[in-house]
Amino acid sequence: MKHALCLMMALLAGPAMFAQQPNILLIIADDMGLDPVPGYMPGPQKAAMPNLEALMSTGLSFDNVWADPLCSPTRSTILTGRYGLYTGVLNAGTASLLPADEITLHRYIDDVNSGYASSIIGKWHLGGTMPAPNYPNAMGIPYYAGLLSGSVSNYSAWNLTINGTTAPNTSYITTTLTDLALDWIGQQQQPWFCWLAYNAPHTPFHLPPLDMHSQGALPTDQASINANPLPYYLAMCESVDHEIGRIMSALPQETLDNTVIIFLGDNGTEAQVIQAPYVETHAKGTLYEGGVRVPMVISGPSVSRIGEREPSLVNTSDLFATIVELTGHALPIYYDSRSLVPLLSQAGLSVRECAYTEVLAQTGGFAYRNQRYKYMDPTVGQPRFFDLQEDPWEMNNLLTGGLNAEQQEAFDQLSQGCELNLRVDESTRSRLTLWPNPLNGSLNVANGATAALPFTLLRADGALIRAGLLPPGNSTLDFADLPPGLYLFQAAGTNQRLVLQ
Numbered sequence: 194m195k196h197a198l199c200l201m202m203a204l205l206a207g208p209a210m211f212a213q214q215p216n217i218l219l220i221i222a223d224d225m226g227l228d229p230v231p232g233y234m235p236g237p238q239k240a241a242m243p244n245l246e247a248l249m250s251t252g253l254s255f256d257n258v259w260a261d262p263l264c265s266p267t268r269s270t271i272l273t274g275r276y277g278l279y280t281g282v283l284n285a286g287t288a289s290l291l292p293a294d295e296i297t298l299h300r301y302i303d304d305v306n307s308g309y310a311s312s313i314i315g316k317w318h319l320g321g322t323m324p325a326p327n328y329p330n331a332m333g334i335p336y337y338a339g340l341l342s343g344s345v346s347n348y349s350a351w352n353l354t355i356n357g358t359t360a361p362n363t364s365y366i367t368t369t370l371t372d373l374a375l376d377w378i379g380q381q382q383q384p385w386f387c388w389l390a391y392n393a394p395h396t397p398f399h400l401p402p403l404d405m406h407s408q409g410a411l412p413t414d415q416a417s418i419n420a421n422p423l424p425y426y427l428a429m430c431e432s433v434d435h436e437i438g439r440i441m442s443a444l445p446q447e448t449l450d451n452t453v454i455i456f457l458g459d460n461g462t463e464a465q466v467i468q469a470p471y472v473e474t475h476a477k478g479t480l481y482e483g484g485v486r487v488p489m490v491i492s493g494p495s496v497s498r499i500g501e502r503e504p505s506l507v508n509t510s511d512l513f514a515t516i517v518e519l520t521g522h523a524l525p526i527y528y529d530s531r532s533l534v535p536l537l538s539q540a541g542l543s544v545r546e547c548a549y550t551e552v553l554a555q556t557g558g559f560a561y562r563n564q565r566y567k568y569m570d571p572t573v574g575q576p577r578f579f580d581l582q583e584d585p586w587e588m589n590n591l592l593t594g595g596l597n598a599e600q601q602e603a604f605d606q607l608s609q610g611c612e613l614n615l616r617v618d619e620s621t622r623s624r625l626t627l628w629p630n631p632l633n634g635s636l637n638v639a640n641g642a643t644a645a646l647p648f649t650l651l652r653a654d655g656a657l658i659r660a661g662l663l664p665p666g667n668s669t670l671d672f673a674d675l676p677p678g679l680y681l682f683q684a685a686g687t688n689q690r691l692v693l694q
Contacts, residue, residue: 482585
């Protein structure tokens with residue numbers, strides 16, 4: 194069913210949006226939150242990352258990107274455009290296997306005959322270790338080379354898998370992954386999409402080769418690292434930046450000029466090295482901002498907002514639709530993914546009113562936020578509600594006192610699941626209005642057009658539930674016979690997520 198829906202959406206896609214199809218390079222850093230990255234947050238010690246700063250100066254930096262608190266769920270959201278509650282990828286261990294029937298980003302790009310070569314190079318961590326080392330290929334990845342598991346015990350002793358064949362490798366992994374990416378890119382005779390996922394700066398903390406960082410010749414014994422791991426972590430962040438620079442230097446200028454580069458952290462910083470004003474209990478693996486808010490930069494030929502910052506809400510799932518649209522196939526919305534392409538050229542837009550994140554863990558649960566407020570429902574303990582504008586470090590749970598009218602309205606919206614409104618242009622919005630949401634049995638519709646409009650109602654998994662016509666003026670649709678859950682209402686270009694209680 195999912196595959197058929199994917200093909201149907203491909204057939205409905207519009208013409209190519211770009212005269213020349215750009216190459217796309219997605220670079221993912223492992224366990225890199227906001228605190229070590231230049232340009233984000235005041236105060237903490239920053240890694241020296243001149244190559245990332247160069248991308249910021251020529252591209253668009255996003256300030257409110259939510260990932261999931263752990264790496265596997267985040268990678269799954271990018272690869273499928275769907276939240277973990279639908280795919281089942283909810284942590285980095287017992288719930289990290291990507292289901293075999295999911296439509297991956299690479300498979301989707303191939304299905305729409307985009308003309309792109311595609312690959313994943315680097316960390317996978319979505320299932321498929323022995324005895325199934327070809328699992329990435331089985332999931333529609335034409336070329337896979339990298340680390341199937343979530344981490345290594347030694348950056349110079351690890352298992353490299355290339356298209357299902359695994360062998361021990363003793364070269365420095367961060368360098369090797371770059372070499373593999375450059376080798377693959379150099380072989381392409383068509384537009385390409387390369388997903389390059391470093392496992393740095395994930396533990397174990399260590400000192401990279403001296404030419405890859407600026408932290409100096411620190412002692413390399415484990416006792417010294419344990420005593421003060423932060424400079425080693427910063428050196429590992431710098432090693433990623435060093436490799437970004439090596440890629441940019443190695444690509445022919447005409448190739449680089451036609452390449453969209455997306456840089457992303459996959460979740461927040463490890464507790465051992467997270468810096469103030471964050472605290473250790475608000476780090477990777479938690480629903481706090483230190484665990485889920487990550488840096489993201491997009492630079493390249495499709496970006497006209499040069500050196501700007503984007504404050505609107507983004508979820509890592511949004512990269513699915515964004516990357517598809519960058520290949521030239523219209524896909525403004527796909528499941529839980531909203532294309533960011535309009536933001537690359539125009540300020541003042543937003544693709545979502547709310548963001549969502551989740552994790553299955555002892556410190557897990559789920560959270561929603563709007564532009565100002567955040568609701569957390571943890572696995573252990575009571576719900577929490579924060580004003581991120583006045584309290585960005587989440588020290589004051591507003592639920593311990595009384596809420597004013599504005600806070601109560603935001604709490605009601607977020608605690609009930611949030612609308613997660615999809616992007617529609619103003620002309621569409623003026624033609625069609627839906628209320629209430631969430632709804633109890635019936636949906637009111639105001640159709641401002643002069644003619645009846647066709648509509649469809651889809652289940653969250655894409656199954657068609659109902660179809661019909663909306664007459665001009667006001668009408669009511671009866672959904673009382675449907676089970677509670679999430680639905681997608683489509684009509685006249687509007688894609689509205691509905692919560693049926």
